[in-house]
């Protein structure tokens with residue numbers, strides 16, 4: 001049995017990754033007494049996140065963006081280059097933010113800087129208590145959820161936000177199943193310094209094994225996400241810095257000049273999974289506890305931040321009128337808010353990824369025609385850009401710059 005019980009908590013967030021921190025800030029900012037319980041990840045995260053315009057707006061509204069904007073690089077141009085070498089090759093497609101009257105599609109930032117800014121903002125909120133500990137057990141009942149920590153404490157609240165990543169304990173406690181498809185692909189991640197400027201341009205080379213994507217960081221630096229056959233990814237990750245830099249320079253067709261790899265490499269096996277429901281038994285799932293998608297088109301955490309903004313919006317609205325913030329009505333509203341956004345993006349990215357991997361000529365041809373149309377038809381290209389940056393259907397209040 002736990003040693004101590006904390007009685008007056010209104011919401012518990014499990015997991016201190018970017019989605020969990022954002023949800024905790026959104027709840028506590030509106031005066032909901034919140035505890036965030038999270039253990040540090042086993043390995044440092046060397047990834048970066050391309051935050052699209054709506055996510056940046058939400059972080060601005062929550063007072064986080066000012067704390068990390070200096071470490072982020074604007075994404076003004078996005079290029080897609082067909083590097084499959086196949087018979088049906090698509091033309092290069094270039095999206096410019098200026099075409100839809102935006103200064104930038106978004107900003108790319110190293111996850112460590114984003115997390116540091118979120119943690120600093122969280123520490124300044126009187127309604128938020130941060131507990132660095134592992135959650136061992138999540139036990140929902142009719143009135144509330146009890147959360148047992150490894151250190152012996154127990155927390156109890158009417159709402160738990162499960163932000164504990166892809167192997168979510170909260171998802172199991174809520175009795176929610178997962179639909180998963182795994183790919184024979186692994187993403188190799190590394191940050192780079194280069195001799196030529198990136199000119200605020202992200203370049204995605206489409207190769208037969210998946211995308212090779214360079215995304216700008218401040219100065220002459222970029223992050224790389226290279227999607228490969230798993231064995232090839234392991235081989236590359238085992239190379240010394242000089243040999244890996246040469247391989248990257250070759251795959252990048254030297255567009256960034258001479259490459260130096262920075263310390264820290266990550267390997268991420270790719271899969272797509274979606275929780276069958278996003279909330280049940282007083283537990284709402286957000287971020288990768290609710291959905292995992294391949295790192296194509298910078299959607300994963302942008303979806304996760306929309307989850308965080310949505311559960312914040314639902315809980316604050318219920319709290320304001322003294323309704324049960326973790327009750328069935330609130331959770332059904334949250335599930336409804338998120339279902340379409342998550343499903344449509346997961347399906348689109350899954351399909352797109354599979355058109356890259358297929359050897360079936362007609363599908364390759366369709367992909368080429370699709371990209372050709374995007375290149376040639378201005379209104380279509382602009383509609384796709386707007387939908388990618390700020391989906392019309394689902395924009396929680398924080399993404400529109402409105403406080404909860």
Ligand SMILES: Cc1cc2nc3c(=O)[nH]c(=O)nc-3n(C[C@H](O)[C@H](O)[C@H](O)COP(=O)(O)OP(=O)(O)OC[C@H]3O[C@@H](n4cnc5c(N)ncnc54)[C@H](O)[C@@H]3O)c2cc1C
Nearest residue numbers: 015017018019038039050135164165287288295300301302
């Ligand atoms: C190669 C790659 C590149 C990507 N690039 C982008 C991009 O450009 N743009 C984008 O939007 N998305 C991107 N993504 C997706 C993005 O990285 C994820 O969506 C995001 O990291 C998920 O955040 P999260 O907070 O949901 O989960 P996590 O970051 O996994 O956080 C979960 C947290 O919960 C903690 N935790 C787990 N279990 C427990 C427990 N029992 N007790 C306490 N704490 C616990 C963990 O320690 C961790 O801190 C990328 C993904 C990959 C693989």
